[in-house]
Amino acid sequence: MDMKNGLKMTELGLVPEDWEIEYLSNCCSKITDGTHDTPKPVAYGIPFLTAVHIKENRIDFNNCYYLPVPVHEAIFKRCNPEKNDVLMVNIGAGVATTALVEVDYEFSLKNVALLKPNAAKLTGSFLNYWQVFYKKNIVSSIIGGGAQPFLSLSQIGKLKIPLPAIPEQAAIATALSDMDALITQTEKLIEKKKAIKKGMMQRLLSPYDAEGKMKIGWEILQLGEVIKISRGGSPRPIQNYLTADPSGINWIKIGDTSIKEKFITSAQEKIITEGIYQSRQVFVGDFLLSNSMSFGRPYILKIEGCIHDGWLVLQEYQNTFDSDYLYYLLSSNFVLNQYRSLAAGSSVLNLNKEIVGNVKLFKPRSFQEQTSIAKTLNSIEHEMSHLNARHEKLLFLKQSMMQTLLTGKIRIYKPEHEPATPI
Structure with missing residues (x-):
């Protein structure tokens, strides 16, 4: 046709x-x-x-x-x-x-x-x-x-x-159902990897062995004693400090993050240089914690910029922690449960410098062991990233198939004597 x-x-x-x-x-x-x-x-x-x-x-x-x-x-x-x-x-x-x-x-x-x-x-x-x-x-x-x-x-x-004719309806539904099966299979793999990662974090990041004894060469530290914690600040009114100049200072907000990503790599808005003095300047390698939205979720900066008062920044940790190890530790239930416990009693869960500073962190004294643990967790994180990318691609392909098959733009079953259009 x-x-x-x-x-x-x-x-x-x-x-x-x-x-x-x-x-x-x-x-x-x-x-x-x-x-x-x-x-x-x-x-x-x-x-x-x-x-x-x-x-x-x-x-x-x-x-x-x-x-x-x-x-x-x-x-x-x-x-x-x-x-x-x-x-x-x-x-x-x-x-x-x-x-x-x-x-x-x-x-x-x-x-x-x-x-x-x-x-x-x-x-x-x-x-x-x-x-x-x-x-x-x-x-x-x-x-x-x-x-x-x-x-x-x-x-x-x-x-x-x-x-369409019943045979074509059946062909269209079968093609979409096959795609759904691939999507479901990928979702199950993602959930399986999440469970594996959770179990590995529980085992690798715990300072205690199977008998409940402190692992040899490990120590427990109070976060505020080994890491500098600061709160962001907002120049006001912020509209007076925003700029379209590409050379402006990155103005880093929650909207610049992705729940699936570990790094912050770009900022949608920029501020003029004068805004630095009423804000908090942050640098590549610093950790940001959201103090309300995505409660306690850590991100590692790959850009410099300034942050508003919805963020806490963790700096000067490099002499004590491998950055990837610290990321997984701050992402773990060991730390998140402490946040919830220390913030209990307030009507809304919010982090502040005092709560974060009182959190107990545990680590191997050896940087080599910290790095080894982080590499193991990075490996499974990498596998999950590939699965998530595959999942998003399959969802996009399904949407494209629905758009073309359900409107007849592509025919996978046609009346007799008319060849089907290849997908």
């Missing part, structure tokens, strides 16, 4: 000429929802799902509630989810989130819509992927005012969907 001439403009955008546009009400045999009551859950019984259990492309049965059989049966008479049906959140923050039913056993619903595709027109897997792809459009069409988002069953029925 010549894609330039083989497309038609519809209310859903350009789609192939042989695709139809239909209301969901015309291609679903049933659109209903679960109970609006709040039945009392029990410890054991039939699974009972609410909106919080419907995740994008996934149903969370692991954390569901349970109902007695008679209560379930009363709900199930009207709303009977079955394999290959689609569930849609129709009220609250997760409105329009959908998931395909992939289990054979019965369960009940509350405040979740049930869509039963008419098998002659629509497959559940294609419907689910289309709803995921078109979710933002649905949400933007119903949000307004202060009321929480809500999709009535009538509104759901009036949603439109493009309808």
